Amino acid sequence: MGQSGELAHRHLVPNFRTGPAIPITGKNDALVGYLWIAGAVVVVVAALLLLWQHRRRKSLLGPTLIGSIGAFLLVAGWLFAVDPGAPEHEAIKTGGLAGGSVVALYALWLNDRRRQVDDARHVLEGARQDLETARAEHDRSRVADERFARSVELLGHDAEQVRVGAMHALAGLARSRAEYTQTVLDVLCAYLRRPFRVDDGTTAGARGPDEREFEVRLTAQRLIADLLPRDDAxxxxxxxxxxxxxxxxxxxxxxxxxxxxxxxxxxxxxxxxxxxxxxxxxxxxxxxxxxxxxxxxxxxxxxxxxxxxxxxxxxxxxxxxxxxxxxxxxxxxxxxxxxxxxxxxxxxxxxxxxxxxxxxxxxxxxxxxxxxxxxxxxxxxxxxxxxxxxxxxxxxxxx
Incomplete structure (x- = not known):
């Protein structure tokens, strides 16, 4: 074949360093024709390695980089094989975009995993906070129950001032914890149902030995009124x-x-x-x-x-x-x-x-x-x- 025939079968490829187009021989054409096959093999190897690493819960960075190289070779080689007359720099650019897309997908996956981890951490923190709140509420309820039981026990004390103090403690408990209000009212009403001896003699205010008990009962009556809501509420x-x-x-x-x-x-x-x-x-x-x-x-x-x-x-x-x-x-x-x-x-x-x-x-x-x-x-x-x-x-x- 003469020189003119050889030039007819030669492709011109741009030289990225000097600018002028350089020829690719037929031998180079055969190598380029198998480039996409090599890329496909590399992609398959990367996929298998990705599955292996994922099952072992290892880093997926290596399989991603290999897959990126394989995607570059596959896309660039495919473009060379399908359209031999296309500019080489366009094929390389497209292959580079394909390889970069694989890395970008890996970055997006990492970002999504990080978001999931952050969400799980927030859920865990919320559950921990709820647990701490429930524990604190349980402690407060336990203290309130003990306070209530002790106050009810003191209502049977012989000393009037102790019974008055117990009633005020119950009223304070009802004010601080609304769920106790009805129970405290029931206890105070039960105290007013206790037997009470009244001296109905002619002396004004005469009550005999129950005079001090009467003062305790007045305290119970006042606390009942204080615990009831106003009519304009x-x-x-x-x-x-x-x-x-x-x-x-x-x-x-x-x-x-x-x-x-x-x-x-x-x-x-x-x-x-x-x-x-x-x-x-x-x-x-x-x-x-x-x-x-x-x-x-x-x-x-x-x-x-x-x-x-x-x-x-x-x-x-x-x-x-x-x-x-x-x-x-x-x-x-x-x-x-x-x-x-x-x-x-x-x-x-x-x-x-x-x-x-x-x-x-x-x-x-x-x-x-x-x-x-x-x-x-x-x-x-x-x-x-x-x-x-x-x-x-x-x-x-x-x-």
Whole structure:
């Protein structure tokens, strides 16, 4: 073959150092034709090594670099084989991009692993923090339980000052830990249900040997009032008061709100105040006795208001009170002056066999709807009745 024929089969390749194109011989063409096969082999070897290293949890940097070289050889060689006339620097550039992409993918994978490790660390730190918080809360609960048990135990101490201190400790526990409030109220109410001897002699304030115990009971009454939420506190927790058979004197929970109020067979001496109190649950004054003054005005009973067989010897004020649920005053006895002026009953008021022997004001709010079978008032007192109600000579009320 002549010189012209040899030039016809020669490819020109740019010389990156000097600039002029250099020839590639046919021998070089054969070598370039197998370059992509070598790259494919290197890629396969890199993939196998990658799997091996991954199973052994070793570094993947070596297989990545080998795979990058293999990708360079595979892409560049493939471009040489497919398009022999393409500029060599373009093939090298494309192969370099392929190899760099493998390294970039490895870098992205490392970054994602680092992010996963950071997330796992944050989760672990959060779990550790939650565990520490739970442990601290458990310790506080244990201390509170021990404090509660010790305070309840001291309520049986012989010394009055020790019992007063125990009550204040219980109240402090209820203020610091709201979950104890109902339990503390139950304990204080139970203390007021303990037997208590009262000297009803003619000497003012005479109580005999229980005078100091009376002071302790006054402390319990004040703490109960302090623990109850005010009536103007929206969304406040609602607590029950169980004062069944309790002895109460100067008990004052006015302007408070409670859930259930139980005063069955309670003794209400001297003066007791429940005015402006909101009772969200039921209220039971059944069989209770009130020898003294009783202030129940401006209250709101959302549920039952039960005063059956209630006995009041002193002045009883129920003016402007709202009974929004069922009520019952059947067989109640009011010896002192009693007023229901402006009292609202959402349901018919049950005055069956009730006795008002000390004068009564029954000017209810709105058109009265009442059950008056056997209801009786004293004809010797000035009684104020709704329009249409009459009293016969025996004192029986008719509507």
């Amino acid at each position: 929206p969304g406040a927790p609602r607590y029950d008061l169980d004062l069944t058979r309790a002895y109460l004197e100067y008990f004052d929970i006015s302007h408070r709100q409670v859930n259930d109020l139980l005063l069955r067979a309670a003794r209400l001496h001297q003066s007791n105040s429940f005015h402006h109190t909101t009772v969200h649950g039921g209220a039971w004054f059944t069989d209770a006795r009130s020898p003294g003054r009783l202030y129940l005005h401006d209250m709101t009973f959302h549920d039952k208001g039960w005063f059956s067989r209630f006995t009041a010897r002193g002045r009883t004020d129920l003016s402007r009170t709202r009974f929004l649920g069922p009520n019952k005053f059947a067989e109640a006895t009011f010896t002192g002056f009693t007023t229901f002026e402006g009292t609202e009953f959402a349901r018919p008021v049950d005055f069956r066999h009730v006795r008002f022997t000390g004068g009564v004001d029954l000017r209810l709010a709105g058109p009265p709807d009442a059950l008056l079978t056997g209801a009786q008032v004293s004809v010797g007192h000035g009684n104020l009745l709704p329009d249409g109600w009459v009293v016969d000579p025996r004192g029986l009320v008719r509507n």
